Amino acid sequence: MPAFLSIFKKKISANLPKDPAILLSIMVIWFFLLLFILFPLSKIIILTFEKSGHFTLSNLLEILNKRNHIQAFWNSLLLAALVGLSGTILGFFFAFTSVRANLSKGWSKFLDGTIILPLISPPFTTAIAMIFSFGRRGLITYNLLGIKTFNVYGLHSVLFAETITFFPIAYLTLKAVLSGIDPTVEDMAFSLGSSRGRVFKTITLPLAIPGLANSFLLLFAASLADFATPLILAGSRFPVLPTEAFLQITGLFDIRGGAVLSFILLVPAFSVFVLQRYWVSRKYYVTITGKAGAQTQIKSVTSMTGKIFLVVCILVSVLILYFYLLLFYASIIKAFGANYQVTLQHYTVVFTEGLKAIKDTLIIATTGMLLGGFYGVIVGYLISKKTFISRSAMEIVSLVNYSLPGTIVGIAYLIAFNNPPIMITGTAIIIIACYVFRYGATGIRTTVAILQQIDPSIEEASFSLGANATTTFKRITIPLILPGLFSGLGIVFIRSMTAISATIFLISINWTLITVRILEKMTELELGVAAAFSTLVVVIVFIVIIFINLFLRLFRGPGAIDMSNILGG
Amino acid sequence: MEAIGIHLNNIHKTFLHRVKGKVKAVDNVNLDIEHAKLVTLLGPSGCGKTTTLRMVAGFEQPDQGTIFLGEENVTNLLANKRNIGFVFQNYALFPHLSIYENVAYGLKVKGIPLKEEKERVNEVIAMVGLTGYEAQFPHQISGGEQQRVALARAIVIRPKVLLLDEPLSNLDAKLRVHTRSEIRRLQQSLNMTSIYVTHDQEEAMAISDHIAIMNKGKIIQVGTAEELYFQPNSEFVAKFIGRINSLPAEVQEVNNSFIIVKIFNHTYKITTAPDGIKSQQKMSAFIRPEFVELSQKAEEKKLKGTITEKVFLGEKVEFAVDVCGCTLNITSYNAIEYAKYLLNQEVGVHLAEKELKIFKEKGD
Secondary structure, eight states, X not given: OOHHHHHHHHHHHHHSOSOHHHHXXXXXXXXXXXXXXXXXXXXXXXXXXXXXXXEOSHHHHHHHTSHHHXXXXXXXXXHHXXXXXXXXXXXXXXXXXXXXXXXOHHHHHHHHHHHHGGGGSOTTHHHHHHHHHHSTTOIIIIIITOOSOOXXXXXXXXXXXXXXXHHHHHHHHHHHHHHHSOHHHHHHHHHTTOOHHHHIIIIIHHHHHHHHHHHHHHHHHHHHHOOHHHHHHTOTTSOOHHHHHHHHHHTTOOHHHHHHHHHHHHHHHHHHHXXXXXXXXXXXXXGGGSSOOOOOOOOSSOHHHHHHHHHHHHHHHHHXXXXXXXXXXXXXXXXXXXXXXXXXXXXXXXXXXXXXXXXXXXXXXXXXXXXXXXXXXXXXHHHHHOOOTTHHHXXXXXXXXXXXXXXXXXXXXXXHTSSTTSXXXXXXXXXXXXXXXXXXXXXXXXXXXXXXXXXXXXXXXXXXTTOOHHHHIIIXXXXXXXXXXXXXXXXXXXXXXXXXXXXXXXXOSSOOOHHHHHHHHHHTTOHHHHHHHHHHHHHHXXXXXXXXXXXXXXXXXXXXXXXXXXXXX | OOOOOEEEEEEXXXXXXXXXXXXXXXXXXXXXXXXXXXEEEEOSTTSSHXXXXXXXXXXXXXXXXXXXXXXXXXXXXXXGGSOEEEEOTTOOOOTTSOHHHHHHHHHHHHTOOHHHHHHHHHHHHHHTTOTTOTTOOGGGSOHHHHHHHHHHHHHTTOOSEEEEESTTTTSOHHHHHHHHHHHHHHHHHHTOEEEEEESOHHHHHHHOSEEEEEETTEEEEEEOHHHHXXXXXXXXXXXXXXXXXXXXXXXXEEOSSOEEEEETTEEEEESSOOTTOOTTOXXXXXXXXXXXXXXXXOOSSSEEEEEEEEEEOSSOEEEEEEETTEEEXXXXXXXXXXXXXXXXXXXXEEEOGGGOEEOSOOOO
16 A cells, blocks of 8 residues: 555544444434535525526525515614614623622522523513503503504514513623623722722723623524514514515415525524624633632622612513513403403313314424434534544534524425425424424533533543443433433423424424414414413423423532523523 | 553654644653553653553554553553553542442443452452542542542552552642552552653652653653662753752863863863763763762862852751852751851862763753
8 A cells, every 4th residue: 555545544544433333423413414404404505596407696686676575684684783782781781780789699589580581481472462562452552551553563662572582691691701700800990999980891891892792693693583573573564584584485385485585594694603603702701710719799889879770670570570471361361452351261272272282392392302402412422522523514513503593494494305305394203303403402502511511531531441432421421411411401392392483384284383373373363362372381381490490409410500501592 | 460561662642732733742752661560751741741641541542653561562442442540630530420339430331240349349448548438429528538539440440550640739748748658559569560640750759660751752761760860861851850050061081981071170080971072072061969068168179169048958958159150059968067157158169070970962
């Protein structure tokens, strides 16, 4: 054999894992990633740029020529930017109050508890509550203020609803950043003669800037992807891309048009993904999160300012709670705005006619959770513990479906799996696959986060004692990541219960979902039933969260991390 | 189990460093360790000692070269097939397993029957003095106890060789001294061929049969503590093991069996000089602080100096003496006599001719 060949062979074999089990897992994972992430996505791109076998821009131009679509593109960007801004400001205000205003434990818990609500709710919750409050017969606009002409549909409502829905993401992100700033750094600035305002302006805020940028991008992406809120609240005067793409497909049966629109949505979504991953995430001031400094009395705000901040936060929290109570109230009265007689009739509908949707949702969410968790652990383990060719490619590809708006993923699946060789439209498999490869990413992130805390020498110790990779994984790695894994599973379940943007394209007569039923009831103006369905989802999700917390309390291992860290971003 | 030797032949290992690019972590290392001996790899951080150890363990693959455990070429064998005991710097105890389960892990993996497992685990737990701790978890015991669990876990599988990677660096000074003699005792009573990695020369000298001094990926010298101290082969070894003075010297005469050098206008005969030294060559001569003596009166025939520093340490006295602008460190164990010397005093300085050394190689 020529020398260069043997060198080449050596290079390859040095980069290939020696353990056959690892090699096999890598190949299997890549097969699924290609099939369920890259293949569908390529279909969107092909459909956008292909006409009768040739490359063309005419599809794109045709769609872009319609004023409505251009408008939708700019509307989406405008809305996303505004939500990013307002959500980050509100989130920062909450985070700052929580970390730097010497809150008592009780208030701290109250704020954390209510803020989490929008994160775990079905997508229409805020939107429905907005209609109940500010609609034509709204509790606040009509009953309380007597305004008869207020228009709830439009940019202002979507912006408000999305800010309330997504600011918790900003809160969780920024809280982590702010608590990472050692208060002794601020003490130092005080000791050098700075006033409180100056310390905030010159120390706290600059240190938080990478976090703020990150939070802005997260909210930007969330709003860009949001399908449910604009569908209910935007109205015809404020079209956005996800709803346009949806209408193109379900209203006009124009799959190619839907694909092109989602490709247009792909461009800003992907830019945000890249920006967040390669720019913002590297700007964190890691050094300040190192060793905890000495305990110090936090003196960022006077106790008066602290109290004022707290009151503002409480008011916002009360608004959120009010939305949820309103939802529940609407589900137990005959007809909101007309007949306030208490009744269980909506729940009767939910548990008779809606029973199939509940059953289907639970089956799909449970299966998705188990498979997604399994997938998440394997991929998370491979990309954080093993070195192999294509490792970083695997990491990026596995996060793609999670990072892209659900509308794109849904349309991509619809196109890709509607024809042979793989025809799974109309089955539960397509919905489950969608969940696994979309929300399984949270499992990957959880696993990676936990594994980063586990020293590599622990696994080496196992190898040195004679265990192979499989045994080590089973007896050392899995038990260590189990608590975190469990909360990761919970997240996959919750997301599967509350998702709609992708799966709305994938449901069928055979398999349907609660969230889709909520949407249908909204459009059929059976708001009471929609409210009852929403309440049910919130209750189920709450039960799951209580279970997760109980479990974490029982098995709080060294690898366990806070669930809030996973929900955030 | 019969103890076996360890043989490293022409081992090379290159890493890709993010800033420095390709770094030769281990550069043509050859090392033969006899059975039942403990050899220490000693060197400054980044010298390649840990990488070498990890290659013996199978955690890293050498780019070139072969590793033999006894007669068996293990170069391409996975770590879990080599039957080695490894003690990590941070112990790497399994945090979710009790002390008993930690120690028993390797036996369970091998499928040892439960009865034998219990006997062997209890035996080594007793050996390291942790009987009664079986049900505790790693985070419930002290650092020293964790260290002993790590040791017990490594030896219970009766490994062919024992590898220890700076096992004492997380312990306080007193515990370090105690534990190192425990490790040595265990190693000798179990007859285990061992490699021990440390950057602490005192630890190395206390625990080893032989020490291999490493620098920049290469082994500079292998020998017993005495050999390295009294017969270093390079400036690096001389400076790394103990302290040594460096003096400017000029070669006057080169003979078959000795050379003559001139240091501050005085000539000295050196019999241990390496080959290849040329006449008129300017170089450094070295001498350890305890081989320099002082005399009260500065005589014509001797070097003259002024005491610039004096530290009385009880069993010994240390001086810094300025000789023609060059500072010499001097240690005397004759504390009673040497306590009489005073700061700023003019003294005679006598270099023990036999102990003067010159090196061809710097070693770094």
